[in-house]
Amino acid sequence: MIFSKKTYDIIFYYPQHFNRSKDGTNPFFEPLIEICEQNGLTYLLVEEPDNKTTFPRNKKAVRFGFWLYIIICLRKLLSDRLFIDNVQKEIFIGKIIAFFSFNFFKAKTYITISNSMIGLLIGFDKKANVFDLQHGIIYSWHPGYFQSNGELNNFLKHERIGFLITGKGYKESFQIKNNTISNKKVVVIGSNQFENIKKEKIFDKREILYTLLFTRDDTDEFLLEQKTKLQLFLSDFQKKALENNLTILLKHHPRFNNVIDISDILEQFSFVKITETNFEELSKTVFLHITKYSTSAFELASLSIPTVFLSNEMGKKIFQEEYKYPNYNLPFESWIELYANCNPKFFELVDETKKWSSHFYEPFNEALFLELVKPSKNN
Numbered sequence: 524m525i526f527s528k529k530t531y532d533i534i535f536y537y538p539q540h541f542n543r544s545k546d547g548t549n550p551f552f553e554p555l556i557e558i559c560e561q562n563g564l565t566y567l568l569v570e571e572p573d574n575k576t577t578f579p580r581n582k583k584a585v586r587f588g589f590w591l592y593i594i595i596c597l598r599k600l601l602s603d604r605l606f607i608d609n610v611q612k613e614i615f616i617g618k619i620i621a622f623f624s625f626n627f628f629k630a631k632t633y634i635t636i637s638n639s640m641i642g643l644l645i646g647f648d649k650k651a652n653v654f655d656l657q658h659g660i661i662y663s664w665h666p667g668y669f670q671s672n673g674e675l676n677n678f679l680k681h682e683r684i685g686f687l688i689t690g691k692g693y694k695e696s697f698q699i700k701n702n703t704i705s706n707k708k709v710v711v712i713g714s715n716q717f718e719n720i721k722k723e724k725i726f727d728k729r730e731i732l733y734t735l736l737f738t739r740d741d742t743d744e745f746l747l748e749q750k751t752k753l754q755l756f757l758s759d760f761q762k763k764a765l766e767n768n769l770t771i772l773l774k775h776h777p778r779f780n781n782v783i784d785i786s787d788i789l790e791q792f793s794f795v796k797i798t799e800t801n802f803e804e805l806s807k808t809v810f811l812h813i814t815k816y817s818t819s820a821f822e823l824a825s826l827s828i829p830t831v832f833l834s835n836e837m838g839k840k841i842f843q844e845e846y847k848y849p850n851y852n853l854p855f856e857s858w859i860e861l862y863a864n865c866n867p868k869f870f871e872l873v874d875e876t877k878k879w880s881s882h883f884y885e886p887f888n889e890a891l892f893l894e895l896v897k898p899s900k901n902n
Contacts, residue, residue, distance in 0.1 A: 533896055534563040534630035534647075535698060536587075540576035541658070543777050545801070547579040551636055551658050554715055557646045558889055569628065575739065577752075577780055590620055594643065607810055610642050610678045615647020632896045634687070638667055639671070642678055654710075654895070655679075657688045660817045662841050663699040669783065673700030687892075689714040692883035695846065715887035722827040724873075726865040728810040730770045732798075733827070734817040737776045746783045756833070757792050763856075764794040767863050771781050772798040772809065776817075802826060810859055816841055824880035841867065846883070849875040 526624040535552050552568070552757070561564045570584035571591060580586070597616045602901040606612040620643070621628065633644040633653040644653045662672055670676055675697075686709045688694060697709045737746055757771065764771065771794060773785070789795055798805065803818070813831050814820060816838035820830040832838045832851060842848040850872050861869040 529565070529629075531567045531630040531636060532898060533559060533566040534569055534628060534644075535566060536571070536633060536635045536640055536644060537566045538568045538571040538613045538637065539573040539580060540578050540579040542570075542581050542635060542777060544734075548581050548583070549636075550649045550716075551633070552657055554792075554887065555634065555656075555892065556893060559896075562893060562897070567628075567630070569808070573743045576778070581882075590624065592622075594640075596622065600709050604812075608677065611701075611718060613640075613642030613678070616897060617643040619646075621647045626882050631898055634896075642681075645681060652683050652685060652895075654685045654687050657686065657693065660821065660841065661688065661693045661696055662845050663696045665696075668697075669700070669821070675701050675704070677846070684708075685710060686688045687895075690881075690883040690885045709849075710772065711885060712892050712895075713885040713887040716822070716825070719798050722806060726862060728808055728867075729815040730766055730808045730856060731811045731813060732770055732774060732805055732809045733825070734776070734778070736776050736815060737783050738776050739780050739782050740778070741782070742746075750783060750785060750788075754788060754791070757788065757795060760855075761792060761794070763859060767859070769859075770795060771795050772805070774798050774805075774819075810862055813855070822878055822882055824876045825849055825882060825884055827877050829858065830875055831858055847879075847901070849879050 533555075533600065535556065537549050541551060544553065547568060548634060549568075556566060556568070558564075567582065568580055568584040572580075572586060583610045594616055597619060598612075601616070603609070603612065606615065626837065629646050630648060631651055633651055634656055635641050635653065636656050636658050638655050641653055641655060642724050645651075661668055662685075664671075668676060668679065686697070688697075689713055691711055694709050694711055697704055700838060711782060712811050733753075737749065741749075760771070763769070771792075773788075773795060775797075789797065794845045798845065802822050803826065804824070806823070806828055809828055811831065812820065812823045813833065815833050815835040820832075820842065823830060829850070830848070831853075832842055832848070833855075837879065839851075843851040858869070860866075861872075
């Protein structure tokens with residue numbers, strides 16, 4: 524396999540923990556792969572192994588394990604003093620991998636996610652463009668994209684690195700401190716994740732979704748603190764839930780990986796359950812969403828489910844101050860009262876939320892995507 528001389532139109536690169544679809548594949552790449560197949564574009568799916576994730580391997584992807592080990596070794600062996608900056612070091616390592624893999628990973632365009640190996644991918648081919656595909660929210664101080672002063676991170680300023688984002692709202696976040704950034708670097712291609720999904724305006728749903736944020740990135744102390752706050756919230760809501768026959772569904776973060784045991788919460792509160800159901804299915808029974816600052820607020824808004832943000836500085840800074848989430852300060856109790864009383868005002872607020880989400884999740888622009896990745900006639 525490593526002696527292949529083929530140049531792909533696109534190579535998709537991603538870490539294994541993005542295999543979050545019901546089929547154990549990467550749902551962010553699947554629509555793009557389908558377009559490639561429909562338009563005769565050659566592609567290769569390359570998966571970075573993650574031994575800590577509970578998500579499965581994708582059988583259709585090439586495993587990057589051996590080369591990942593080599594990359595880790597080279598990063599340690601090569602002194603930073605040999606390079607102007609870390610970007611040049613990553614590009615150099617990319618060139619080494621390209622040479623010793625006999626250009627097996629050669630492509631005209633690379634698409635990665637969460638900026639994974641983005642510097643190294645530049646080194647695979649000196650002419651190829653590298654795009655980071657948006658998978659979550661991007662705010663103007665997101666450490667994965669921006670420096671503390673709001674400017675784009677240095678390693679992302681490379682002229683061949685670009686971003687594929689879902690809506691103009693996110694582009695505005697890029698431009699707050701980078702107002703000269705070009706349309707070629709930050710491209711709004713939209714999203715087809717929730718297109719043409721319409722929800723009936725009914726008052727017979729009895730479930731509330733609570734998206735949790737427990738991940739392996741957190742300390743044990745922080746996890747226990749958050750668990751305690753969850754218990755306090757459920758205790759305060761217990762009477763109202765039982766009076767109105769309401770159920771709260773707890774949904775873990777994709778990178779939960781069983782970092783903390785909450786089985787005692789399920790035993791303590793009869794109206795609380797765990798769910799692994801996807802959002803589209805949940806929208807058939809759920810009328811309200813609770814979180815601190817989960818990106819799920821966007822997806823659920825597209826599905827006509829408003830979010831109540833629990834008191835949290837990060838949530839306030841992102842969703843109220845930067846994204847201007849409608850009715851951000853409307854209390855949880857008010858949402859429950861409006862719904863329980865079948866007040867039409869509830870769905871007026873829902874419509875405001877859905878309209879707001881369309882600024883961040885526009886319809887997918889297939890023609891623009893093809894324009895970016897289709898080989899030119901001169902190649």
